Amino acid sequence: MVVPLLYAIFFRAMRTDSMKKWLALLAFWGVCSPNTLLADWFWGNASIMGTNIEVQVWADNKAHGDAAIETVFTQMEAVNQLMSPYIETSQLAMLNREAALHPVKVDTALFELIEKANTFSAMSHGAFDITFASVGFMYDYRNHAKPDQDRIDKQLNAVNYRHIALNNEENTVFFNHPDVKVDLGGIGKGYAVDKSIEALIAMGIEHALVTAGGDTRLLGDRRGRPWVVGIRDPRNEDKQAVRLPLESIAISTSGDYERYFEEDGNRYHHILSPKTGKSAYEVQSVSIIGPSSTINDALSTTVFVLGVVDGINLINTLPDYEAIILDNERKLHYSAGLTQ
Numbered sequence: 001m002v003v004p005l006l007y008a009i010f011f012r013a014m015r016t017d018s019m020k021k022w023l024a025l026l027a028f029w030g031v032c033s034p035n036t037l038l039a040d041w042f043w044g045n046a047s048i049m050g051t052n053i054e055v056q057v058w059a060d061n062k063a064h065g066d067a068a069i070e071t072v073f074t075q076m077e078a079v080n081q082l083m084s085p086y087i088e089t090s091q092l093a094m095l096n097r098e099a100a101l102h103p104v105k106v107d108t109a110l111f112e113l114i115e116k117a118n119t120f121s122a123m124s125h126g127a128f129d130i131t132f133a134s135v136g137f138m139y140d141y142r143n144h145a146k147p148d149q150d151r152i153d154k155q156l157n158a159v160n161y162r163h164i165a166l167n168n169e170e171n172t173v174f175f176n177h178p179d180v181k182v183d184l185g186g187i188g189k190g191y192a193v194d195k196s197i198e199a200l201i202a203m204g205i206e207h208a209l210v211t212a213g214g215d216t217r218l219l220g221d222r223r224g225r226p227w228v229v230g231i232r233d234p235r236n237e238d239k240q241a242v243r244l245p246l247e248s249i250a251i252s253t254s255g256d257y258e259r260y261f262e263e264d265g266n267r268y269h270h271i272l273s274p275k276t277g278k279s280a281y282e283v284q285s286v287s288i289i290g291p292s293s294t295i296n297d298a299l300s301t302t303v304f305v306l307g308v309v310d311g312i313n314l315i316n317t318l319p320d321y322e323a324i325i326l327d328n329e330r331k332l333h334y335s336a337g338l339t340q
């Protein structure tokens with residue numbers, strides 16, 4: 001509709017004097033160049049939530065593509081502002097300051113995510129536990145800092161999701177232990193990816209990829225072909241251990257290479273066993289494939305802590321979810337749905 005109209009205006013202008021002719025030519029080129037008027041793939045990158053965000057969308061024109069990418073960044077930033085432990089004004093930071101003193105009212109989104117996190121804690125007998133942060137805050141991977149055994153022992157009682165009392169009539173959160181701290185790093189990025197994909201669907205987008213760190217969700221296919229998602233080799237950044245053709249699904253990977261430091265031959269990384277307050281060591285990486293990025297994210301952290309046998313057993317009870325695990329001897333393990 002727009003293009004024939006532009007053609008008509010353009011050819012009319014070509015019959016007028018030369019100045020107008022050139023202006024019309026320029027305007028015509030600006031509006032009609034493939035970048036602006038044609039359906040195409042559009043890409044976006046940003047650094048939000050302390051991680052790399054990547055977006056690819058197929059959109060009708062550049063304006064629509066740019067708006068879609070901006071929408072994703074807005075969703076991610078909203079989750080960051082609500083749930084970052086590092087932003088003083090976030091509701092999560094407020095919980096860590098006040099919820100051991102009195103019940104704290106939070107937004108429904110945060111309340112429901114904490115509720116969901118706790119269902120994974122119950123399901124995994126505490127392997128996934130957002131109160132891991134009661135010990136976790138004493139680690140500083142960038143500065144190679146870790147607590148000694150004494151400090152871990154003192155704090156370890158605070159690590160227990162049962163200390164979180166949720167009142168779903170009031171939307172309040174209360175910690176019934178004075179030292180409890182929470183962190184949603186094991187589920188928040190997956191949640192932000194789901195929110196982003198929902199927003200893209202609402203804009204009429206049908207083909208997209210949204211990645212936040214290790215969490216990726218794919219909307220549709222790559223127009224006639226599947227997306228190809230790689231799982232990186234945990235010990236070689238430039239190599240992929242597995243490559244998977246996927247569409248209309250999500251995949252999350254948790255690895256011991258994201259945030260870590262090495263000391264005396266030990267690797268201290270960011271996924272902690274709530275039982276010991278130390279890094280889980282049985283596997284190097286876990287990828288979970290399933291429809292919800294939020295659930296994949298929580299499950300990848302959960303299975304990382306559970307290890308191969310308990311992890312695969314748990315995934316085999318969940319019909320829509322599959323796992324690929326690379327253990328600490330670099331052997332690959334697959335859940336039942338992938339071995340068939």
Ligand code: ADP
Binds near residue numbers: 129130215253301
């Ligand atoms: P990332 O994409 O940041 O690597 P992962 O899904 O691999 O995230 O989860 C790691 C993050 O989960 C950690 O940085 C920490 O915030 C959080 N975490 C660590 N141990 C646990 C645990 N046992 N239960 C819940 N969350 C955890």
Ligand code: MG
Binds near residue numbers: 186187252254296300
């Ligand atoms: Mg996770």
